[in-house]
Amino acid sequence: DTGVSQNPRHKITKRGQNVTFRCDPISEHNRLYWYRQTLGQGPEFLTYFQNEAQLEKSRLLSDRFSAERPKGSFSTLEIQRTEQGDSAMYLCASRSSGTGETQYFGPGTRLLVL
Amino acid sequence: AQTVTQSQPEMSVQEAETVTLSCTYDTSESDYYLFWYKQPPSRQMILVIRQEAYKQQNATENRFSVNFQKAAKSFSLKISDSQLGDAAMYFCAYSYTGANSKLTFGKGITLSVRP
Numbered sequence: 001d002t003g004v005s006q007n008p009r010h011k012i013t014k015r016g017q018n019v020t021f022r023c024d025p026i027s028e029h030n031r032l033y034w035y036r037q038t039l040g041q042g043p044e045f046l047t048y049f050q051n052e053a054q055l056e057k058s059r060l061l062s063d064r065f066s067a068e069r070p071k072g073s074f075s076t077l078e079i080q081r082t083e084q085g086d087s088a089m090y091l092c093a094s095r096s097s098g099t100g101e102t103q104y105f106g107p108g109t110r111l112l113v114l
Numbered sequence: 115a116q117t118v119t120q121s122q123p124e125m126s127v128q129e130a131e132t133v134t135l136s137c138t139y140d141t142s143e144s145d146y147y148l149f150w151y152k153q154p155p156s157r158q159m160i161l162v163i164r165q166e167a168y169k170q171q172n173a174t175e176n177r178f179s180v181n182f183q184k185a186a187k188s189f190s191l192k193i194s195d196s197q198l199g200d201a202a203m204y205f206c207a208y209s210y211t212g213a214n215s216k217l218t219f220g221k222g223i224t225l226s227v228r229p
Contacts, residue, residue: 033216042118042205042219043159056214091159095215102149103217105159 004106012112020078021109025094032075035091082113116141118208120220127196128228135191137206146210150191154202201227
């Protein structure tokens with residue numbers, strides 16, 4: 001069990017640029033979540049995948065954000081035309097099927113928009 | 115909508131002592147799950163303990179135990195024999211039993227351990 005991995009771990013970009021983050025879940029986990037965590041706050045839900053289907057998106061996920069999970073394995077989160085308010089830690093978590101199963105988190109990608 | 119409240123932003127405990135972290139939540143659901151997650155500085159979030167709402171017995175995990183009061187919607191975490199490695203941010207989280215099971219987190223509490 002290699003755990004959830006995320007790349008890159010850190011990203012610095014200029015306002016207006018596009019960025020893409022990758023999440024590799026635990027291999028047998030079919031459910032994948034993205035959260036955003038700002039400094040001093042708890043993570044907030046962004047979106048959820050079951051296999052390759054994106055089943056829920058938070059209203060926090062503006063039209064500049066898009067997420068995919070093309071083959072039901074890894075997932076990408078893209079932010080277009082980044083704004084300074086997008087600066088945050090982006091966390092990925094995965095879990096297996098079954099009610100109430102524990103979500104396992106990756107180390108996160110810390111984004112700084114200058 | 116479900117909410118999770120952690121009203122204490124910081125707490126401190128002497129090594130080897132016991133500390134209790136508080137959490138309250140609000141939900142109209144009768145079946146749900148509650149979690150405590152630990153996030154050490156610059157390290158990833160890990161699960162400390164979980165509680166199923168339908169279970170009356172409080173969950174325990176080694177030095178960690180919870181006091182789950184369903185009627186009061188309270189879910190506190192007790193850490194016994196505190197160790198330096200317990201220093202971290204602790205988040206209380208809720209999920210309902212639907213297929214999504216997304217987590218709703220509190221703002222967290224920073225726990226420091228004094229040697």
